[in-house]
Amino acid sequence: xxxxxxxxxxxxxxxxxxxxxxxxxxxxxxxxxxxxxxxxxxxxxxxxxxxxxxxxxxxxxxxxxxxxxxxxxxxxxxxxxxxxxxxxxxxxxxxxxxxxxxxxxxxxxxxxxxxxxxxxxxxxxxxxxxxxxxxxxxxxxxxxxxxxxxxxxxxxxxxxxxxxxxxxxxxxxxxxxxxxxxxxxxxxxxxxxxxxxxxxxxxxxxxxxxxxxxxxxxxxxxxxxxxxxxxxxxxxxxxxxxxxxxxxxxxxxxxxxxxxxxxxxxxxxxxxxxxxxxxxxxxxxxxxxxxxxxxxxxxxxxxxxxxxxxxxxxxxxxxxxxxxxxxxxxxxxxxxxxxxxxxxxxxxxxxxxxxxxxxxxxxxxxxxxxxxxxxxxxxxxxxxxxxxxxxxxxxxxxxxxxxxxxxxxxxxxxxxxxxxxxxxxxxxxxxxxxxxxxxxxxxxxxxxxxxxxxxxxxxxxxxxxxxxxxxxxxxxxxxxxxxxxxxxxxxxxxxxxxxxxxxxxxxxxxxxxxxxxxxxxxxxxxxxxxxxxxxxxxxxxxxxxxxxxxxxxxxxxxxxxxxxxxxxxxxxxxxxxxxxxxxxxxxxxxxxxxxxxxxxxxxxxxxxxxxxxxxxxxxxxxxxxxxxxxxxxxxxxxxxxxxxxxxxxxxxxxxxxxxxxxxxxxxxxxxxxxxxxxxxxxxxxxxxxxxxxx
Numbered sequence: 001x002x003x004x005x006x007x008x009x010x011x012x013x014x015x016x017x018x019x020x021x022x023x024x025x026x027x028x029x030x031x032x033x034x035x036x037x038x039x040x041x042x043x044x045x046x047x048x049x050x051x052x053x054x055x056x057x058x059x060x061x062x063x064x065x066x067x068x069x070x071x072x073x074x075x076x077x078x079x080x081x082x083x084x085x086x087x088x089x090x091x092x093x094x095x096x097x098x099x100x101x102x103x104x105x106x107x108x109x110x111x112x113x114x115x116x117x118x119x120x121x122x123x124x125x126x127x128x129x130x131x132x133x134x135x136x137x138x139x140x141x142x143x144x145x146x147x148x149x150x151x152x153x154x155x156x157x158x159x160x161x162x163x164x165x166x167x168x169x170x171x172x173x174x175x176x177x178x179x180x181x182x183x184x185x186x187x188x189x190x191x192x193x194x195x196x197x198x199x200x201x202x203x204x205x206x207x208x209x210x211x212x213x214x215x216x217x218x219x220x221x222x223x224x225x226x227x228x229x230x231x232x233x234x235x236x237x238x239x240x241x242x243x244x245x246x247x248x249x250x251x252x253x254x255x256x257x258x259x260x261x262x263x264x265x266x267x268x269x270x271x272x273x274x275x276x277x278x279x280x281x282x283x284x285x286x287x288x289x290x291x292x293x294x295x296x297x298x299x300x301x302x303x304x305x306x307x308x309x310x311x312x313x314x315x316x317x318x319x320x321x322x323x324x325x326x327x328x329x330x331x332x333x334x335x336x337x338x339x340x341x342x343x344x345x346x347x348x349x350x351x352x353x354x355x356x357x358x359x360x361x362x363x364x365x366x367x368x369x370x371x372x373x374x375x376x377x378x379x380x381x382x383x384x385x386x387x388x389x390x391x392x393x394x395x396x397x398x399x400x401x402x403x404x405x406x407x408x409x410x411x412x413x414x415x416x417x418x419x420x421x422x423x424x425x426x427x428x429x430x431x432x433x434x435x436x437x438x439x440x441x442x443x444x445x446x447x448x449x450x451x452x453x454x455x456x457x458x459x460x461x462x463x464x465x466x467x468x469x470x471x472x473x474x475x476x477x478x479x480x481x482x483x484x485x486x487x488x489x490x491x492x493x494x495x496x497x498x499x500x501x502x503x504x505x506x507x508x509x510x511x512x513x514x515x516x517x518x519x520x521x522x523x524x525x526x527x528x529x530x531x532x533x534x535x536x537x538x539x540x541x542x543x544x545x546x547x548x549x550x551x552x553x554x555x556x557x558x559x560x561x562x563x564x565x566x567x568x569x570x571x572x573x574x575x576x577x578x579x580x581x582x583x584x585x586x587x588x589x590x591x592x593x594x595x596x597x598x599x600x601x602x603x604x605x606x607x608x609x610x611x612x613x614x615x616x617x618x619x620x621x622x623x624x625x626x627x628x629x630x631x632x633x634x635x636x637x638x639x640x641x642x643x644x645x646x647x648x649x650x651x652x653x654x655x656x657x658x659x660x661x662x663x664x665x666x667x668x669x670x671x672x673x674x675x676x677x678x679x680x681x682x683x684x685x686x687x688x689x690x691x692x693x694x
Contacts, residue, residue, distance in 0.1 A: 005076055007286050007287045007374075007375065007376045008285045009074060009075045009076060009285070010075065010076055010078065010285050011077045011100065011279055011280065011283055011284075012078045012098070012100045012101070012286065012377075012378060013077060013078070013079060013099060013103060013279055013283055014065075014079070014081070014082055014096065014101075014102050015027050015079070015080075015081050015082065015102075015103050015105055016082050016096070016102050016103070016105070016123065017105035017106065017115070017116060017119065018106075018110075018113035018115035018119075021105045021107045021110075021135060022135040022136055022266050022267070023081065023082075024081055025267055026103075026105050026133065026135060026266040026272075027068075028040060028266075029267075029269055029272045030077075030079065031070060032196060032269075033196050033269070033272050033273060034070040034071055034072050034077075034276065035196075036068065036070045036363070065080050065082045065083065065092070065094070066080070066081050066362075067079065067331065067380075068362065068363045069362075069363065072279070072280060073277075073280055075280050077276075077279060077280075080095045080099060080378075082119075089118060089122075089440075089457060090407050090408070090438060090439055090440040090457065092118075092119050092122055093122055093405050093406070094318045094319055094405045095318070096122050096123055096125075096126045096405075097126055097404075098318045099126075100128070100283065100284050100285070100286055100288070101128060101129050101130065101279070101283030101284055102119075102123050102128045102129070102131075103130070103131055103132075103133055103275070103279065104120065104130050104131070106133070106134050106147055106151070107135060107139075108134045108139060108142035108143060108263070109136060109140075109141040109143075111147045111151075112147075112150040112151055112153075112155055113668070116154075116155070117155065117669070125406075127256065129253050129255075129283060129284055130253075130256075130259055131260045131279075131282060132157075132260070133261075133262050133263070133271075134147045134148075134261060134262070134263040135264065136267075137172045137263050137264060137265050138169065138172045140169050140170075141169070142169050143168065144165045144168065147261075148161055151259070151261065158222065158257060158258050159261050160218075160219055160222045160260055161215055161218075161219060161261045162179055162260045162261065162262060162278075163175040163177060163178060163262045163263055163271070163274065164178065164211060164212060164215055164263075165263050166208065172265060172268075173185055173186065173270075174186055174199060174270060175199075175263060175264065175271050175274060176208060177274065178215055178219050179219075179242055179245055180242060181204065182201045182204070183201070183202045183203065183204050183205060184199035184202075184271075184273075185199060192269035193267065193268050196269075197269060198273055199273055199274070220240060220245065223245055224248070226248060226251070226252040226258065227251070230244060230245075249282060250281060253282045253283065254283075254284045254288050260278065260282055262275055286307040287376070289307070291304035291305055291306040292304070292305050292335045292336075292402060293403065294314060294400035294401060294402050294403075295400060296399075296400055297348060297400060298399070305335050306336060307335065307336060307375045307376045308336060308337075308375055309336075309337060309374040311336040311337050311375065312336060312395060313336065313337030313338065313345070313394050313395045313398075314392065314394055314400055314402060315333065315334045315335065315337075315339060315392070316332065316333050316335065316390075316391075316402045317331065317332055317384070317387050317388065317389060317390065317392075318331055318333060318389060318390075318405060319331035319389060320388055320389055320436055320437050321437055322436075326358070326360075326367070326382050328382070328384070329380045329381070330380065330381050331362075331378065331380050331381075332378070332379055332380070332381055332393065334373050334374065334376065334378075335375060335402065336375045337374075337375060337395070338372050338373070338375070339359065339372065339379075339381075340356070340359075341356065341357070341371055341372065342355070342357070343355075343356045343395075344396075345393050345395060345396075346393070346394050347386060347387050347391050347393060348391075348393070348394050348399045349391040350387070352386050354383070354384050354386065354387060356381055356383060356393075357381060357382040357383020357384070358381070358382040358383065359372065359373055359379050359380075359381055359382075360379060360380045360381070360382065361380075367380070388436060389405070389439050390404025391404075407439040407440050408440065409440075409673075410441070410442050410455035410457060413454065414454060414462055414479050415451040415453055415479070415480045416431075416453075416454050416466070416479050417451070417452065417477065417480075418475065418476070418477055418478075419477060419478060423476055423477065426473060426474065426475045427469070427477055429473065430469045430472075430473035431443045431452075431454065431469075434465055434468065438456075438465075440456060440457050440461075441455070441461070443455075458659055458660070459660055466479055484606065484652055484653040486561045486604055486605060486607075486682070486690065487556075487561055487563070487564045487605040487606075487607075487679050488557070488563045488597075488604055488605065489519060489563060489565045489602065489605055489681075490517060490518075490597055490600035490602050490603075491519055491601045492519070492601040493516070493518040493519070493600070494516075494596050495514065495517075496515050496516075496592045496593075496596030497512075497515075498511075498514075498515065498589060498590070498595070499511070499512045499591070500584050500585075500587040507578060507579055508576075508579040509579060509580075509581060509587075510575065510576035510579035510580045510584055511573075511580060511584030511585035511586070511587060511589075512574045512575065513537070513545055513570060513572070513573040513589055513592055514573055514592075515549070515568055515569065515571070515589070515593070516568075516571050517566060517567070517568055517593075517596050517597065517600055518566070518567045518569075519565060519600075520565045520566060520567050522605075522678055522680070523565070523679070524564075525564060525565065526550065526553055526563070526565075526568070527566070528567075528568050529567065529569045530542050531569050531571045532570055532572065532573065536572055536573055536575075537570070538575060538580075540582075541582060542570065543582075544582035544583070544585040544586040545573075545585050545586065545589040546570075547586055548585070548588065548593075549568050549589045549590070549592075551586075551590060552589065552594055553593060553597075556602060557597050557598040558602050558604055558687075558691055561604070563597060570589075573588070603682070603687070604681070604690060605679040605680060605681055605682065606651045606652065606653060606679065606682045607651070607652040607676055607679055608649050608651060608652070608678055608679065609649070609655065609674050610648075610649055610674070610675050610677045611627075611648050611650055611655070611672060612647050612674075613645070613648075613662070613672045614643060614644075614645050614670060614672070615646070615669070615670035616642055616644070616666065616669050616670070617639065617642050617644045619665060619670060620637070620644045622665040623644075623662070623666065623670065624637075624646065626661055626665055627650065630650050630651075630655070630658075631654055631683075632648040632650035633648060635648055635649060649677065651680075651682075652676070655674065659672075
């Protein structure tokens, strides 16, 4: 296939699904049928082309979105196989931002599952046209009609069957094309699981004639509703030609008025040729998508960039990976213009000049060299050192910024530390490179607890990243639960003396202060006042007293946590003309705080977060019961349709492992957001446990 094709002959599509729906097997079968690979791999054996990472092959799941290109008919199909596990939802997010169409793979037994709903919402956000493929029609319990009903009910989609299965479960033998009026079956004696076996066309079997007529009638009604001219013909009783139906269905799919539904079995190789045909026939080319909106840097005005190679260059970086053979790879979607290998370009987002090194067409973890890449295509570039996910690449003369993909905030954090001192620098380097690749992986140092915290979308997400550190960067690290940043406060006002006296052979040290300590309202912080009168302490020593006070407040008397919400007033003291010094008054202030806070009935404070849980109504009692075990205070419960929103306040220390618990309780269908609000006193029985641990 030539490198340069008319833009109408390009399809940028992605396979999206819930985990275990068979998405990677569908992708593998597409590669096999199109001739891109010559031997089918298997997920269970860890031999699939697109799941090339060791972690993917060992776990049997997709972790990173992998790109490839397949030829079909006279078109080029750029394919991205995305993860199905919720922990890797960022890979779906970034892929949908740059794709023109999506194939939602559904399990014929399970129907629409939780992550199917998530990826559907993501596709809605980016207005991506979709078709549905009901996979695993050969499994026990498979039901095409039940799956279509779940699409309509749970995804609120206008799902229209354009095929019917011939048999289900072990009897699944092929499909009936409702548009062409043909039965597509597979010749006896051929192993469709290991061979490329095209379907054979036959008349619709008599036992399926009634179902065929019913479903075809329903399909035609749905299609003509989207086309006024065809609707008039249909109401006048005219026969609608197949060509007109296909044209109207393509337009309705691209406009997201209809979601065509097909079926098959990827593992058996049945129904896959019609799926590839549907990708070409019904999903859009870049020319069918409206011009992309951009912001003109000079004026801030909105401008449109059409998918034309003669327009100014506008490309979006949507993924960064570290390749062990070629180094840092930046994946680009070229929306307009042409990018050439070796060209000088501008990273408009960072306002930095970059050198576009080698351009590559990716096939999972293998590569093909390209001289240039035109509008409408996806490629990977070597040499963009300062370009990250969401950055816009242009030429110097015409700078615009494209909207970057939006990523959810991390919800799970763990503490990480190197096994040995030798691993320290390597750990920092590994964490930096991995956070460059993954926008949902954040790393920060907590000076209060002395821990390095890494945050991600789930426990599996972080587990995989730690495994990658070990394998790819040679870093051995310990991972543990992060410490909660507790605080301490006093509850009783008190007056305390601090006296620091040291005598040695020469000058001694003398500092003497009286402090008044009183509690303040939550969230006030630390207030220091100088109320000394009559020169009892010289003015030059006052800052030293305050410095000593603030240093001592960093370590409370209960468990060494910082003291907050306290007012410290310096009210009296004395000094020695020879022996007094800043160091002595600093020490006197520290001594007064340490003794005074111990005597002023200190209490432990814990961070309180506001939690919002969105769950299907059927799981509401389980969610509330779990929150009750976490010392949560329910603020409100609101219902809309079959969805319930629970708002509660609960201690941060009770939220660890909440992601896993919530998914388990709701079969992965609930989600939550969390935000810090304030500090509150810890109940006495809980405080005793914390102090004894700390």
